[in-house]
Amino acid sequence: MSLTAPPAPAPRITYGAVLGSPYVARLLGGTLTGRLPNGMAPVAILLWATASGSSIAFGGLLSALYGLSSAIAQPVKGRLMDRHGQSAVHLPAALLNSALLVALPLAEPYGGPGLATAIVVGGGLATPPLEAGLRALWPSVLPDPRLRHAALALDTGTQGLLYIVGPLLVGTLASSYSPTVALAVTAALGLAGTAAVALAPPSRRWRREPFEGQDANQAQQLAIPAVLLLFVSLTGIGFAIGAMNVWSIAMAEHHHQDTLSGIIPAAFSTGSFLGGLVYGRRTWSSTTTRRLIIATAAFLAGWLPLLTRPGPFAATAAVAVPGAFLTVVVACAYVSTDALTPAGRTSEAYAWLILSIGVGQSAGTALAGRLAEQPLASAALPAAGAAFAFAVLLAAHRQLRPAGQLPRGQHRRPLRGMRKTP
Known part of the structure; x- marks a missing residue:
């Protein structure tokens, strides 16, 4: 009787292996660089407006309009990518966005507030959809689902760092040179990063998968109940983040420590980055839906200590906990979106996901601003947003688990050119 040796365990996934895969470092690095303007432009616009003699209120309005117009336009650009490819959308958008940011200082002598508003809104609308585009590229760049799982976690976890590095870079440039220089550098980084992605072979070759079988019948059915419920739940995640940002400012004012307004969001983003690193290195046996619900519950639990109105040090440490689970929630949401949407609509679906969080x-920012003078209510808002997200996911968990959903974050679609197996 012969004995067979047990199968060797799969080799452990390392981020070195992920980054060493063809094009991964270029795509990830280019996307992060190209998206730096998301963290830089609102601050640079505000500093330029105030340096030009406008009020802080008007500068804040311009900054908010840039972010809002950028978010609103995401689904349109996602659909354009699905129809015409990534490079055809990324490059024109980056050129227009960069040109408008550089042109903004001309609004002061030639057009005043009206022209400045039009330029800012146009720049936001032209923001390249790099985040949705990168998520759509991973299946073709990384055929191994374990590497893809790690890349998605690394990709998602590093997004928060943009909002730490970006404002710091703008502040340094504005104080050392001028806000106009900060706008020019913002435009240059956005254009350079987008070009690195758009001119990479995977991006140039990428085309949506053709509609086949049931997908052909569902081509116009992106707004199915499961997808809508998932996106509705993600508005609660975004609400918690927006409320946390305003709460950190209220904490800074209450304790007369201005640095808290930056330190607390930085701690949250750092927790997200570290949580993503840990999550991406493991292979998970549970389904994506189960991981999504558990991570959202942990995200909710992480906000509850704020109800005790902790001091500055404890508050900074506390927000790192929900931050650590944010990457897991968002990564699982992307995998669920991929599994629930027709094959030819993924870029648009990813863009709606981004918009849901942004809305x-x-x-959350708006309501927290109204309640900033009520400490307990302000501290409770992040937990309220997380509770809403958890309640929606819990109620919709059966719909969020499509038939044949694979565990371990696997994508349901094969690579182009490969046949589906039953």
């Missing part, structure tokens, strides 16, 4: 964040 929730804007709502």
Whole structure:
């Protein structure tokens, strides 16, 4: 009788292996560089407006309009990518966005507030959809689902760093030179990063998968109940983040420590980055839906200590906990979106996901601003947003698990040119 040796365990995934895969470092680095303007432009616009003699209120309005117009336009650009390819959308958008940012200082002598508003809104609308585009590229760049899982976690976890590095870079440039220089550098980084992605072979070759079988019948059915419920739940995640940003400012004012307004969001983003690193290195046996619900529950639990109104040090440490689970929530949401949407509509679906979080964040910021003078209510808002997200996911968990959903974050679609197996 012969004995067979047990199968060797799969080699452990390392981020070195992920980054060493063809084009991964270029695509990830280019996307992060190209998206730096998301963290830089609102601050640079505000500093330029105030340096030009406008009020802080008007500068804040311009900054908000840039972010809002950028978010609103995401689904349109996602659909354009699905129809015409990534490079055809990324490059014209980056050129227009950069040109408008550089042209903004001309608004002061030639057009005043009206022209400045039009330029800012146009720049936001032209923001390249790099985040949605990168998520659509991973299946073709990384055929191994374990590497893809790690890349998605690394990609998602590093997004928060943009909002730490970006404002710091703008502040340094504005104080050392001028806000006009900060706008020019913002435009240059956005254009350079986008070009690195758009001119890479995977991006140039990328085309949506053709509609086949059931997908052909569902081509116009992106707004199915499961997808809508997922996106509705993500508005609660964004709401918590937006409320946290305003709460950190209220904490800074209450304790007379201005640095808290930056330190607390930085701690949250750092937690997200570290949580993503840990999550991406493991292979998970549970389904994506189960991981999504558990991570959202942990995200909710992480906000509850704020209800005790902790001091500055404890508050900074506390926000790192929900931050650590944010990457897991968002990564699982992307995999669920991929599994629930027709094959030819993924870029547009990813863009709606981004918009859902952005809309929730804007709502959280607005409501938290109204309640900033009520400490307990202000501290409770992040938990309220997370509770809303958890409740929606819990109620919709059966719909969020499509038939044949694969565990371990696997994508349901094969690579182009490969046949589906039953």
